[in-house]
Amino acid sequence: MRSRTHRWLLWVLGAVAVLALAFGLAQYRQAQAAKTRMQNAQQRALFNLVTHIENLEAGLAKARGSSSAGQQINFLTSSWLNCQAARSDLSLAGADGVDLSGPRRFVATVGDYALVLSQKLARGETVTPEEWAELARLESGVKELAGVLSRTARAAVERPGGTRARLAGLTELAASFTGAGAAASDSLNHGFSEIDQLTQSIPAPVYDGPFSEKNLQSQALAQPGALISDERAKEIALSFLTPGESFESVSVGTAEGTIPSFLITAKRQDGTEVATTVAKQGGAVVMATDAAPRGAGAMSLDDARAKAMEFLESKGFKGLEETGWRKRGANANSVVFAYVPHTEVSGPGENIKVRLYPDTVKVEVSLDTGAIVSFDQMNYLITHGHPGRVLRAPLVSPAEARRALRPEVKVEGESPRLCVIPILPTTEVMAWEFRVRNGDDTYLVYINAMTGKEQIVLQLIEDESGAMSV
CATH class of the missing domain: 3.10.450 (Nuclear Transport Factor 2; Chain: A,)
Incomplete structure (x- = not known):
């Protein structure tokens, strides 16, 4: 009897061990699959970036070569759109120890300058020879950037050894983007370093656009608060997008941009991260992004809209009005909603409602799970409630x-x-x-x-x- 019981216990323990092993293997495969999806997306980002920068170069050249104001407007606007796409691609790019804020700023400046000139032409004004010369100088910088990017991409795929070496190059490239696995190759690191040095060396154009040097200086918060500690910033970040979730590691850095902030990066076991910037003054969350993999989008737009509004209300936002929405492609698995607040000014006989477009808040919702993918209130923090904003009744009916x-x-x-x-x-x-x-x-x-x-x-x-x- 005792022997039979003993054998039964051995069978149970063996079954538990097999189930545990199977569960662990399934978890490992899921983590590897998520990591592969993320690496594939980051690989595509580099090659999309090359395409958008090359299209940008062509658009600027065509704008300068065209003699029709209508054609110039089209080419300049197209250049701005390519800059917007390139900035999105650059947000995924990087290599260990290389800061790509310079390239992002350069691309933003080029796009902004192109948009300023296109709007000037649309108003019937004349672009001066000096402004065309400034655009030509920026175009030269874009051409150099396109060359460096092309060489960097080739470093990942043009290697001796056939298909296996080509696959190894792509894997190495993905590792340089994610910081996971082996360190990036010297050629890739050199390529990204060259990109950063190149864009840092190109002087910004002299103009008054949003990305001019004057306007890229750190801007004060509309309603600054007391300085917070990095530990407090960590608490705020971890309770914002994914409250209660446990992470494999959490790091705290700094982001000295428009709003000086702490950058909190929480990493999961599958390699995906939740990145949150928290203002050093006052502790408001400036931006947050959750890079968890998403499945196919099945949620309706109205349900996603309700999720976004529910999230905003849980964070204390009241009375915001939706101004638009956008998917990242027709088959995207997430949607971004934009919101603005309003105020009132006195009018003849009654108060007039005023929508405050500069005070934008953006929320991105997963169409797979309804989870909040990203949040951005940088503009809101800079402008809303600013003491320098004084609104008067309109003089024009x-x-x-x-x-x-x-x-x-x-x-x-x-x-x-x-x-x-x-x-x-x-x-x-x-x-x-x-x-x-x-x-x-x-x-x-x-x-x-x-x-x-x-x-x-x-x-x-x-x-x-x-x-x-x-």
Whole structure:
């Protein structure tokens, strides 16, 4: 009897051991699969970056070579869009010990300068020879950057030894992006270092755009608080996007950007990370991103919208209004919602609601699980409640503003919306917003509420991926 019981216990223990081994193997495979997906995405980012920078170079050259203002506007706007895409690609790129904030800033500056010139042409103004020369100088920098990027990408794939060596090069490239596994090769590290040195050496153009040197200086918070410790920043970060989750490691660094912040990086066992920046003054979360792998998006847009609003309300945001949404492609597994607050100014007989566009808050929601993928309130922290913002009643009535519109456009809606729009990071104007149609195209036209002159025109592009104004 005792022998039979003993054998039974051995069978049970053996079964438990087999199940534990199977579970551990399944967990390992899931972690490896997640790591592979992340590496593949980061590999694509480098090659997409090469494509967007090459397209940027071509767009700038065509803008300078065109004699038609309409064509120049198209090429300059296309260049700006390629810069936006390249900045997104650069957010995934990097190598151990190499800071790519310089390349990101350079690409942002080029795109911003192209947009400034395109808007100048759209207003019927003339781009000066000096401004075209400045664009040519930036184009030369883009050309050098494209060359370095191309060599860096080739370093990962053009190696002797056939397919096996090519695969090893890609694996090495992925390791340089994630910081996982073996260290990046000398050639890849050299390539990224060369990119950083190159962009740092190119002087910024002299202009007043959002990414000019003057406006890239650290900006004060609208409502700064007391300085916090790095331990307090860590507590705030870990309780923000994924409260209660355990991580394999948590590191605390600094990010001396527009808002001096602590950078808290929480790493999971599968290698994915949650990165959160917390303002050193006051302890507000500036931005947060969760890089956990996502499956196919099955959630409806309305359900995702409800998740975003629920998250914002849980963080103390009240009365925000959605201004638009955007997927990162028609089949994307997440969606980004943009929100702004509003205030009121006195008007004839009643107060007038004013939408505050500079005070943007963005929330990205996974269409797979409904989890919050990213959060960004940098602009909100800089502008909302700033003591230097003094809003007065508009001097131009809606009817007077409407007379400034082109006669052939059709105004949608009964009345325009009063809003504050950013011209530069440090400059705002109050304007009447008209949504108009001209043929098959939709535009947002902003008429200055103090002068009655057209301030800016944006084309509204709406498709299955969302709405974007350019």
